[in-house]
Structure formats: structure tokens, C-alpha cells
Amino acid sequence: MRTDYHIHTEFSCDSEAKMETYIKQALERDIRLLCFTDHVDLNPEDYGYNYYNPVKYFEAFRKVKEKYREQLTLCSGIEFGEPHLYADALEHLSTYPYDFIIGSIHWIGNMFPCQKVREQYSAKEFYTLYWKEVLNTVKQGGFDALGHMDFPKRYYGEIYYVEAEIKEIFERLLDKDRIIEINTSSLRKGHNETMPGKELLQLYADCGGRYVTIGSDAHVEEDIGADYEAAKMLAEGLGLRQVVYRERKRVEVEW
Numbered sequence: 001m002r003t004d005y006h007i008h009t010e011f012s013c014d015s016e017a018k019m020e021t022y023i024k025q026a027l028e029r030d031i032r033l034l035c036f037t038d039h040v041d042l043n044p045e046d047y048g049y050n051y052y053n054p055v056k057y058f059e060a061f062r063k064v065k066e067k068y069r070e071q072l073t074l075c076s077g078i079e080f081g082e083p084h085l086y087a088d089a090l091e092h093l094s095t096y097p098y099d100f101i102i103g104s105i106h107w108i109g110n111m112f113p114c115q116k117v118r119e120q121y122s123a124k125e126f127y128t129l130y131w132k133e134v135l136n137t138v139k140q141g142g143f144d145a146l147g148h149m150d151f152p153k154r155y156y157g158e159i160y161y162v163e164a165e166i167k168e169i170f171e172r173l174l175d176k177d178r179i180i181e182i183n184t185s186s187l188r189k190g191h192n193e194t195m196p197g198k199e200l201l202q203l204y205a206d207c208g209g210r211y212v213t214i215g216s217d218a219h220v221e222e223d224i225g226a227d228y229e230a231a232k233m234l235a236e237g238l239g240l241r242q243v244v245y246r247e248r249k250r251v252e253v254e255w
Contacts, residue, residue, distance in 0.1 A: 001253045003033040003244055004225045005100060006079065006147065006183060006215020011038040011057045013048030015219040019064045022221050027071060031225045033244055033253070035100050036061065037077035037215070040093065042086045043107045052078070054096050075099035075246060079147055081106050082133070084140035091142065100213075100245035102181065103143030105133045105151060113155040126152055127160040131169070138172045144245050145213050146173060148183035148195040157191065159200075166200060170207040179243070179250070180204060182235060184227035185217035194231055201238050211243045211250065 007022060008015040019036060026034055038057060041048040058076070065074045077100035083090050094101070108129045111117050117126070130152055138146065149169075153159045173180070183195040196204075201212075212235050216226045232255055235242065243250045 001033060001255070002029070002031045002225060002228055003214060003242065003253065004031055004216050004218070004228070005035045005037070005075075005077070005213040005244060006102060006181060006217045007034060007036050007224060008038055008079075008217070008219045009036055011036075011052060011060070012219070013039060013041070013051040017219065017221050019060055020067075022218070022224050023064060023068050023072065023074070025221050025224045029225050032072045033075070034072065034224075035075040035077045035244070037079045037100065037102050040078050040080045040089075041106070042089055043082065043110075045107065045110045045112070046081070054093060058096065075244070077101060077245075079104055080143060082137065083142050084133075084137040087140055087142060094142065097247070099247055100145070101143040101248070102145055102147040102215075103137055104147035105130065105137060108133055113152045118156060123152070123156040123158050124160045126156065131161060131165050135165070135169050135172065138169055138176070138178070141176045141178065144178060144248060144250075146178065146180045147215075148185070148217065149180055150196045150200060153191065153195060154186050154189060159197075161200075163203065166203050167207055170204050170209060174208055179209065179211045179213065181213045181215050182231040183215055183217050184231050187227045187230060188223065194227070194234060198234060198238070201234065201240065205238050205240060210241055211252070212240050213243060213245070
């Protein structure tokens, strides 16, 4: 079954896309299971700081869910930035009836991997700081899947890591019965692999990881379901299984 479990709508600061337009595109592309995962950004440096409104989100979500309930399955979610820094806010949002929560790292303090930061920090230097933040957020928990775990790759175009550090991240993640996503957005941005790519996914499998979600990270309607087949082939080749989340519970789905 084709799914897309990472989608941004007008309730994210960086998207103007409508839920209903996504749904119409999904039906045309035979995608029958979607999750809208809008940004929750609480870093004051982020231009989406405090943009997200869960009440308005659920008002819109419930309308389209009812309207299209006979045609596809719609799930509610958020992509929560830096969960380890804003644990109380995440706990509060978790009282809303979300099906799925992605935990992501976009910021290291006041640094985002924009051009200015890339001019000051090499990929190795930035990743060294980044992996520490990822480990801290995995230790904190509160989410279901770790989003685009090698996120700086989207901007640096390369990756740096120490295998022992990545294994610790995966071991901590799996101890909490959490998983990772395969995010395909990097393929649309000129890169030759998903986030994460084959090397890190192999380490995940070696550490006992069995499950993944797949998400396009779409911010415009045309990108829904993008490169799903590439993610599917990658996961299947490593023996990983596709899952979705319903009411914060993991559900395995057939390819």
C-alpha cells in the first residue's frame, strides 16, 4: 500500500497547501493512507516560531476526514522540532488526538544549516554538534519516529558520522520502541539518496531496527507521495518493514 506519512499544509509556516488538494492528488496517485504532519517550531530563531495552531488544524482535519472517509484513510500528526528542549510543550500537544508524532532536529542552538552557517562550519564540525542533539532528543523521547535523521545532508550535500555514535542513537531509540522515517525530500533537491540513506539504514537494521515510515516531506500538493518507490525498494532490500501509526500505535502495512 502506498502511504505518505510526512506532509505539510497551510498550518505549517512554510506551506500554503490545502489538505483537500493533497487528498485529490493522493486519490489520483493511488495513495490511500496519508498523515498531515505540520511543523511545530518553538525555537525563537525560527520564522515559524509559534505559528502552528492545533485548534485550527483539527477543525480543518476533521472536515476533510469526514468528507473523504469512504475513499482513503487520513491521519493527524505533527513534526515537532527539538523535542528534548520543549518537552512540556510536546506533552501538552500530545493531549490532542494525534495519530503520529515525528521528532526532528532542525536547529542547534541558534544555528540552522543555512549558507552563512555552512561558511563557518564544515560538514564534519556541524555534524559533530548535530549528532549530540539527536542523541539528546532520542533520550528524551515523546515522539513516534525520528524524522530525516541526517537532515544537514540536505544542505551540505554530504554526511559525516562516527559509527559508534550512530549505533548509540539507534540503541537508545529502539530501547524506547521508537523508529525512524525514510524521508524522500532530498531526492527532489538534487541529492542521490534519501534521508537517511542506505549506510545509516543498514546500521539501523544491524542494531535491531525493523520498521520505518515513509514520507515525502511535501510542502506543495504536487509532491505528495514523491519517490515512494525508491524508499520502498531501499527498505525492502534491507529487510525493513513499512508501518504507519494510528492513535499513536504502530500498524504494519503491506508494500
